[in-house]
Amino acid sequence: MLAAIGAESVEEFYADIPDSIRLHRPLDLPAPLRSEAELVRHMDDLLSRNIPARLSFLGAGCYRHHIPAVVEEVANRSEFLTAYAGEPYEDHGRFQALWEYQSLMGELLEMDVVNVPTYDGFQAAGTALRMAGRATGRRRLLLVGPIDPDKVSKIVDFVRPDHDVEVLDGTEDGWQTADLVVGADVAAVYIEAPNFHGVLDPALPSLAERAHAVGALLVVGCNPISLGAVAPPAAYGADIVCGDIQPLGIRMSFGGGNAGFIATRDEERLVREFPSRLFGVIPTVVEGEYGFGDVFYDRTSFALREEGKEWVGTAAALNGIMAGVYLALMGPQGMREIGETILALTRYAQERLSEVPGVEAPNRDKVSFADFVLRFTGERTAAEINTLLLEQGIQGGLALSDTDALYCVTEIHTREDVDRLAATLQEIVK
Amino acid sequence: MLAAIGAESVEEFYADIPDSIRLHRPLDLPAPLRSEAELVRHMDDLLSRNIPARLSFLGAGCYRHHIPAVVEEVANRSEFLTAYAGEPYEDHGRFQALWEYQSLMGELLEMDVVNVPTYDGFQAAGTALRMAGRATGRRRLLLVGPIDPDKVSKIVDFVRPDHDVEVLDGTEDGWQTADLVVGADVAAVYIEAPNFHGVLDPALPSLAERAHAVGALLVVGCNPISLGAVAPPAAYGADIVCGDIQPLGIRMSFGGGNAGFIATRDEERLVREFPSRLFGVIPTVVEGEYGFGDVFYDRTSFALREEGKEWVGTAAALNGIMAGVYLALMGPQGMREIGETILALTRYAQERLSEVPGVEAPNRDKVSFADFVLRFTGERTAAEINTLLLEQGIQGGLALSDTDALYCVTEIHTREDVDRLAATLQEIVK
Amino acid sequence: WDEPLIFELTSPGERGVGVPVPDLPVPDLPAGLRRSEAPGLPEMSQPHVLRHYLRLSQENLGVDLNVDVGQGTCTMKYSPKVNDGFVRDPRISELHPLQDESTVQGVLEILYRLEGLLKEISGMDRVSLQPASGSSAIYTNVSMIRAYHAARGEGDVRDEVITTQYSHPTNAAAPKTAGYKVITLMPDADGYPDIEALKAAVGPRTAALLITNPEDTGIFNPRIEEFVRIVHEAGGLCCYDQANANGILGITRARDAGFDLCHFNLHKTFSTPHMCGGPAAGASAVTEALAPFLPRPTVEFDGSRYHLDDDRPESVGKIRPFYGVVPNLVRAYAWIMALGGEGLRAVAETAVLNNNYLISKVLRIRGVSLPYAEGQRRIEQARYSWEQLNADTGIHSEQLGYRVADFGTHYWTSHHPYLVPEPMTLEPTESYSQADLDEYAAILAEVVREAYEDPETVRTAPHNGPIHQMRGDSLDDPGTWAVTWRAYQRKLA
Amino acid sequence: WDEPLIFELTSPGERGVGVPVPDLPVPDLPAGLRRSEAPGLPEMSQPHVLRHYLRLSQENLGVDLNVDVGQGTCTMKYSPKVNDGFVRDPRISELHPLQDESTVQGVLEILYRLEGLLKEISGMDRVSLQPASGSSAIYTNVSMIRAYHAARGEGDVRDEVITTQYSHPTNAAAPKTAGYKVITLMPDADGYPDIEALKAAVGPRTAALLITNPEDTGIFNPRIEEFVRIVHEAGGLCCYDQANANGILGITRARDAGFDLCHFNLHKTFSTPHMCGGPAAGASAVTEALAPFLPRPTVEFDGSRYHLDDDRPESVGKIRPFYGVVPNLVRAYAWIMALGGEGLRAVAETAVLNNNYLISKVLRIRGVSLPYAEGQRRIEQARYSWEQLNADTGIHSEQLGYRVADFGTHYWTSHHPYLVPEPMTLEPTESYSQADLDEYAAILAEVVREAYEDPETVRTAPHNGPIHQMRGDSLDDPGTWAVTWRAYQRKLA
Structure with missing residues (x-):
């Protein structure tokens, strides 16, 4: 090949790199594992020091659900796994699968515009709020808690140039409606359904009116897997809905499975503020054939660099395709059932566990979805209890404080799993 | 749909089934696991009672090798996994992949005719011997041991109608050349390379002449993964070569991965005796295009029912495709290296382990491939030693007798694995 | 893709x-x-090997990709992907068959439980899961029949096996291989195996009757009990090929009709994928009288531990190394467990409904007929004839099939010999919807329209496939057949 | 396939x-x-859902299926399949990020070791693996730059970021999003970022220079040290976008040229698959001076245990939930470990050789040119222009690309704006052989021949794809754009 190019050696191609910045030694890296067998052995040694929990009550933003086998069958297809940014013609399948993802989410959310997934729910919340800010031209953002403090950290960092953030975390597990004063300088009110503590706040349906009254937008973060049973935020007036699609058929992968969605109604003033790719359907010259392409490409930084909205780049497309497959498999009936199953188990878990002396479920009087708070009133802290549970082969919930912890159940838990936790806590909690 | 057919109920379609043989009750089976999540949980409970050995020295006809990831990537493709018996036109890919398997094996074996895989190496040996019987019209089969007694059982059952089987097991791990009297009534001499005890018998190259001298055929069973380093039986005059392709990229799966090959030279008298499908290449009407189809279909029971050779049906095609992918990945260099690596490790293991007091390697003076015999001269039996090894996390070899056991190493073992076995045996063998 | 042969892709020095x-x-x-x-x-880099086989895979048509109702007798049904996950799990795939029994209790339990499920489904007393396929199971049954008669001192006398024309070829070929003389009952005018021929054939030399019901025509033989009785009275055994069990699960069982042995194709009825032609899995089920002859080992349970019993002195011995095609046994177990008894019956009823619906659609197409048993229903499949179309247009059934492939699906004719002229055998199973069947029938109708109006298009098909029509019959000529690249280079290149 | 929209496949009552x-x-x-x-x-059975998506997959072109050199700037390289196995292993895929640290020592060790590998590859002192992509890493770097200047009391003063036209658009967009004024250096006559413009732009308001080298033209800027010096002298930081690192691995490092920060796209240079557009993974690497501002948590090792350090008071905070796109981090780790230092350098040299070989082939085709830096080599990619062809035939680069797709591969033009007229950007990486590149060049040559001799064929392409030419620009009109089936039904159905 060198001869065909007319070069003496590969060195010629590096002629433009000054000697002063050349690395004059080999990289100091471990000796290569040249055979696949040796690599597999090395990795297996490392992986053997990871122990997935057989019985875990962790949620808090990353959920273990049953993943239908077909979801990964599709996602693992070389054609999808290794494609990238091809054109609508030769990558028709990818465009259609992502447009269908948008559409399936649209049905779930009852909204007409859904983006190609962004990185994660944190980013989705940050972008949704900046979209609201750009659409309204206002500075103040009201965040109604409880919200994951890590998410608040991300939002604050992200909106900093244009927005002041006020977090209304209320007392206990809710906020007091009276505390929410929505002034005319407010761009958006942000709230979650369910919130960080799993609670579906009864005040949710009343917020749109209060925000809209002063020209602010209501932005709602939600868990999409609840929406077969729980009303979609659009139904109670949300202007922008965002969240994480990890629960829809994507493995936890130590937090690597998260991906974010943002949805709005089909209003130009909102659509033009999306930084993400939005695929649209378009007829071809052949009757009945569908093509796909970018809607209003000139919103994006691909088209306009810094004049686009935020930026767009490689995001989380495959997770979108996976969530689409998941929704297609589940259908309306499956989504309703899984929502109700989780509601029922969350209620059962709160009731059953609060029967254990020294354990309370402070939100028992509200409806929680998947996540729920337990309070340990005995001498042992939530973290100490986790250590003792782990000795019994149970991974407890996330410790929120010395007394409180965030537990979680999903459809993969059985009533017997909860009973086993209760029995084990009974032994541990003193 | 019933209306479209003009039927009242599904019962109508069963009108021809007499009431006397109808099952008038539901099948008495366990309640269904209707959701995938419940099924996965049930299966996971069962699977959790299986413990793959991290360090195992079992071989004896089923081998753990490294499986290159691409092999399973191809085998798991829906297009291959779920196809069956389509025609050469719409299943062109399957025909080509299997013809290529035949061809790649042909290169490895230095033979021109290789079948679409049959069930397993046992069946391959049985059929190879009956092919030899049909080709020569003779009754006697001489089997030169040591051969896996289970394989002998299969062969005897299979050839019973037409053949008398004589097994020459010799003493120790070989047979005495003088014992082999090949009479003019002998259809075939069968021997293995390596044999059941892993030994590559130095007499192998001399057998073809002795068999051919009286018009008998030489049938050799071999381990194909040895053939990058070890001479293919065709090179020393074998007429029919058979064996199991499980070592070529197929998982052990508790014995579910075995699949058999049979190969001959391109002589009509042998080719016509194959019961299996043999795919051949054929030009199409478009210059440079290849099609594929069955060679000499009128050999088969598909064409002629009981007038065909033995029978043909669903066999082990996908394992053939997998072995083809494996050989393509390995190439000539990889096959040579893996053969040499296993030869070297087998030698090292025999030397290292026979340094342990109370442990002998009776075939140390011969060359063994993968399998090798250990002899325990202390008080503990081979089976007792296995129990003690298992407590140390090591799966020992197959106990052949109180004193002898068949151990095995492949390229997945390191020198350190052997040293660990030696150190553990040192503690155990008293 | 116009994918070359793999040997043409070699690039010296590369490795995968x-x-x-x-x-x-x-x-x-x-x-x-x-x-x-x-x-x-060949010397190839890893991406090149992968690309080659991925392209070949795209030139292949799996059940997952098409409305695969055209491979009648093959029971092309959907194999749930979740079951593939169980067998790829290292806790199955990485088990050595000779591991200490304490480390393989889970898989032994699955095998034991699967035997139990199949006992109930068949009504039989014991089941061996060792056969590698349906044909292997037929052979296993024949081997047990041979051992049974031998044990009774009749091994030399009973040297005939009777089977029927519309049973799978192995029902003739396996007994022949096992040393039996084979007598084949031809269909009578209604398509049933000729019972008079059976009466004429049975006698003291009869070892067994090997019969399928419904046969590959989809017609259920209502006199099956009489067949069994006639053979039993002559001292023969009756062996039921249940390759076509998909339409009668939970409806009627081998034992209920008096059979002594039967076998299932787990890759057909019980959904394990067909894998381009195997590995499959077979199950041989027998009554107590034949149980001593089952292949060894069997899986037993002593109340606390599962173990393998290799100490079976009357056994026919080993049929396959180790214990069968375990991955497919695991899949079949999971499939049955997901369905339960009523689910299996729903499978049967849906398959039968689909078949009769498809029949009603196909028979509206010009030039087709459904030979035999006119006016009677079919169970789970149907063998049609394009005799009229051939007479009208000169187009053969094979040619129609090649053209059907241009539309993204396919069919095959049936096993030789073509007693039904210009045959086509369709078996829709339970996996397809009404819309799928409508689509399939519409494709057939379109191709038939072409056959009448534009026969050249059909005659020169395929047009949209990876390759075009193949030339000649070089594959039957020892001078030109080429089973390997080596042979190809020598003879044809 | 002519696969319908999934909503058209609903069959009420069915479930997957x-x-x-x-x-x-x-x-x-x-x-x-x-x-x-x-x-x-939609209500669909499981096989119907599967069939739909399998067919869509066959209508898509992955790296694994084609000679994917046409997506210049994207570094389309082969991702070894073995690495996918590690991330599908339940010991990665089934880990919850909040599990007790004692149960996740393996994954923490992988993250810790990967940081170490990237430190050596970049020369930097610390690396965060939290960014979800290259763009996210750019933003992370900008956020750290902002925190750095703020910590020094210059947060309000330094409000300008300088970047270059041939850097990825996010180098302009992310600082803008972070509140910076963005100054873009245009290329000079040789294609280098204009150093005079840089000198004019820097000053007390300069927060940082964000620059790529080689830029997306494939040209290495030999005065890069001078750029860094100029910015440093003005008190700004220098941030190296290493999206194009594939050609310089082991050749030159960010630290060696004096940079303060850099980032890698692990899905480009380090082979994690592109997944239709993510999830990807980014790595932000910094010098000690910037380490306090790294996203939290970091992975630390105390000599016996790996743990997460969330107590980083000066940190910019969280960039992503939990700890990054772990599956891709695992893949990248395995990829580097399989290659080692010399392997990485071989990757770079092969990629550069392939690129220059392809250049020599492509430049022989009529109507193409390689703007800028004539006679100089390119590193790992090249941006060509079809300006002459367009002048000769009226065919645009996009149209050529559509026609190339008919041959089973593709190319794209490049990012907007098209400073190079009628652009085409090719980046062959190390994954392709000489034969692959010859094949690709031959396809280009054939399509160009058509453009000159039979332009209508090119103008009406694609002809062999899943769909034909799309009509109009309804996607820019709020009255007709339809992002979902809901909207489509309302507006267009």
Whole structure:
């Protein structure tokens, strides 16, 4: 090949790199594992020091659900796994699968515009709020808690140039409606359904009116897997809905499975503020054939660099395709059932566990979805209890404080799993 | 749909089934696991009672090798996994992949005719011997041991109608050349390379002449993964070569991965005796295009029912495709290296382990491939030693007798694995 | 893709995967046992190998990709992907068959439970899961029949096996291979195996009747009990090929009709994928009288532990290394467990409904007929004839099939010999919806329209496939057949 | 396939997968929070869902299927399949990020070791693996730059970021999003970022220079040290976008040229698959001076245990939930470990050789040119221009690309704006052989021949794809754009 190019050696191609910045030694890296067998052995040694929990009550933003086998069958297809940014013609399948993802989410959310997934729910919340800010031209953002403090950290960092953030975390597990004063300088009110503590706040349906009254937008973060049973935020007036699609058929992968969605109604003033790719359907010259392409490409930084909205780049497309497959498999009936199953188990878990002396479920009087708070009133802290549970082969919930912890159940838990936790806590909690 | 057919109920379609043989009750089976999540949980409970050995020295006809990831990537493709018996036109890919398997094996074996895989190496040996019987019209089969007694059982059952089987097991791990009297009534001499005890018998190259001298055929069973380093039986005059392709990229799966090959030279008298499908290449009407189809279909029971050779049906095609992918990945260099690596490790293991007091390697003076015999001269039996090894996390070899056991190493073992076995045996063998 | 042969893709010096090479001496091989020349395998990088096979896969049509109702007798049904996950799990795939029994209790329990499920489904007393396929199970049954008669001192006398024309060819070929004389009952005018021929055939030399019901025509033989009785009265055994069980699960069982042995194709009825033609899995089920002859080992449970029983002195011995095609046994177990008894019956009823619906659609197409048993229903499949179309247009059934492939699906004719002229055998199973069947029938109708109006298009098909029509019959000529690249280069290149 | 939209495949009553339904009461939801109507999802059986997506997959072109050199700037390289196995292993895929640290030592060790590898590859002192992509890493770097200047009391003063035209658009867009004024250096006559413009731009308001080298033209800027010096002298930081690192691995490092920060796209240079556009993974590497501002948590090792350090008071905070796109981090780790230092350098040299070989082939085709830096080599990619061809034939680069797709591969033009007229950007990476590149060049040559001799064929392409030419620009019109099936039904159906 060198001869065909007319070069003496590969060195010629590096002629433009000054000697002063050349690395004059080999990289100091471990000796290569040249055979696949040796690599597999090395990795297996490392992986053997990871122990997935057989019985875990962790949620808090990353959920273990049953993943239908077909979801990964599709996602693992070389054609999808290794494609990238091809054109609508030769990558028709990818465009259609992502447009269908948008559409399936649209049905779930009852909204007409859904983006190609962004990185994660944190980013989705940050972008949704900046979209609201750009659409309204206002500075103040009201965040109604409880919200994951890590998410608040991300939002604050992200909106900093244009927005002041006020977090209304209320007392206990809710906020007091009276505390929410929505002034005319407010761009958006942000709230979650369910919130960080799993609670579906009864005040949710009343917020749109209060925000809209002063020209602010209501932005709602939600868990999409609840929406077969729980009303979609659009139904109670949300202007922008965002969240994480990890629960829809994507493995936890130590937090690597998260991906974010943002949805709005089909209003130009909102659509033009999306930084993400939005695929649209378009007829071809052949009757009945569908093509796909970018809607209003000139919103994006691909088209306009810094004049686009935020930026767009490689995001989380495959997770979108996976969530689409998941929704297609589940259908309306499956989504309703899984929502109700989780509601029922969350209620059962709160009731059953609060029967254990020294354990309370402070939100028992509200409806929680998947996540729920337990309070340990005995001498042992939530973290100490986790250590003792782990000795019994149970991974407890996330410790929120010395007394409180965030537990979680999903459809993969059985009533017997909860009973086993209760029995084990009974032994541990003193 | 019933209306479209003009039927009242599904019962109508069963009108021809007499009431006397109808099952008038539901099948008495366990309640269904209707959701995938419940099924996965049930299966996971069962699977959790299986413990793959991290360090195992079992071989004896089923081998753990490294499986290159691409092999399973191809085998798991829906297009291959779920196809069956389509025609050469719409299943062109399957025909080509299997013809290529035949061809790649042909290169490895230095033979021109290789079948679409049959069930397993046992069946391959049985059929190879009956092919030899049909080709020569003779009754006697001489089997030169040591051969896996289970394989002998299969062969005897299979050839019973037409053949008398004589097994020459010799003493120790070989047979005495003088014992082999090949009479003019002998259809075939069968021997293995390596044999059941892993030994590559130095007499192998001399057998073809002795068999051919009286018009008998030489049938050799071999381990194909040895053939990058070890001479293919065709090179020393074998007429029919058979064996199991499980070592070529197929998982052990508790014995579910075995699949058999049979190969001959391109002589009509042998080719016509194959019961299996043999795919051949054929030009199409478009210059440079290849099609594929069955060679000499009128050999088969598909064409002629009981007038065909033995029978043909669903066999082990996908394992053939997998072995083809494996050989393509390995190439000539990889096959040579893996053969040499296993030869070297087998030698090292025999030397290292026979340094342990109370442990002998009776075939140390011969060359063994993968399998090798250990002899325990202390008080503990081979089976007792296995129990003690298992407590140390090591799966020992197959106990052949109180004193002898068949151990095995492949390229997945390191020198350190052997040293660990030696150190553990040192503690155990008293 | 116009994908070349893999040998044309070689690029000297490239490798697809590395091999560990320890720093240890390679022993000298005995004279004549060292390979002199490297094998002529292609040298390819890993992405090139992968790309080649991915492209070949895209040139292939799996059940998952099409409305696969055209492979009648094959029971092309959907195999749930979740079941593939169980067998890829290292806790199945990485088990050595000779591991200590304490480390394989889970898989032994699955095998034991699967035997129990199949006992109930068949009504039989014991089941061996060792056969590698349906044909292997037929052979296993024949071998047990042989052992049974031998044990009764009749091994030499009973040297005939009776089977029927519309049973799978192995029902004739396996007994022949086992040393039996084979008598084949031809269909009578209604398509049933001729019962008068049976009466004429049975006698003291009868070892067994091997019969399928419904046969590959989809017609259920209502006199099956009489067949069994006639054979039993002559001292023969009756062996039921349940390859076509998909339409009668939970409806009627082998034992209920008096059979002594039967077999299932787990890759057909019980959904394990067909894998381009195997590995499959077979199950041989027998009554107590034949249980001593089952292949060894069997899986037993002593109340606390599962174990393998190899100590079976009357056994026919080993049929396959180790214990059967375990991955498919695991899949079949999971499939049955997901359905339960009522689910299996729903499978049967749906398959039968689909078949009769498809019949009603197909029979509206010009030039087709459904030979035999006119006016009667079919169970789970149907063998049609394009005799009229052939008479009208000169187009053969095979040619129609090639053209159907241009539309993204396919069909095959049936096993030889073509007693039904210009045959086509369709078996829609439970996996397809009404819309799928409508689509399939519409494709057939369109191709038939072409056959009448534009026969050249059909005659020169395929047009949209990976390749075009193949030339001649070089594959039957020893001078031109080429089973390998080596042979191809020598003879044709 | 002519695969319909998934909503057209609904068959009421069908379901793809069951859900466990425990015998427990469902609590009443607060008023207004109960869903009133079921979502309008399609109702489909499992095989139908699978078939739909399998067919869509076959209508898509992955790296694994084609000679994917046409997506310049994207570094389309082969991702070894073995690495996918590690991330599908439950010991990665089934880990919850909040599990007790004692149960996740393996993954923490991988993250820790990967940081170490990237430190050596970049020369930097610390690396965060939290960014979800290259763009996210750019933003992370900008956020750290902002925190750095703020910590030094210059947060308000330094409000300008300088970047270059041939850097990825996010180098302009992310600082803008972070509140910076963006100054873009245009290329000079040789294609280098204009150093005079840089000198004019820097000053006390300069927060940082964000620059790529080689830029997307494939030209290495030999005065890069001078750029860094100029910015440093003005008190700004220098941030190296290493999206194009594939050609310089082991050749030159960010630190060696004096940079303060850099980032890698692990899905480009380090082979994690592109997944239709993510999830990707980014790595932000910094010098000690910037380390306090790294996103939290970091992975630390105390000599016996790996742990997460969330107590980083000066940190910019969280960039992503939990700890990054772990599966891709695992893949990248395995990829580097399989290659080692010399392997990485071989990757770079092969990629550069391939690129220059392809350049020599492509430049022989009529109507193409390689703007800028004539006679100089390119590193790992090249931006060509079809300006002459367009002048000769009226055919645009996009149209050539559509026609190339008919041959089973593709190319794209490049990012907007098209400073190079009628652009085409090719980056062959190390994954392709000489034969692959010859094949690709031959396809280009054939399409160009058509453009000159039979332009209508090119103008009306594609002809062999899943769909034909799309009509109009309804996607820019709020009245006709349809992002979902809901909108489509309302507006267009």
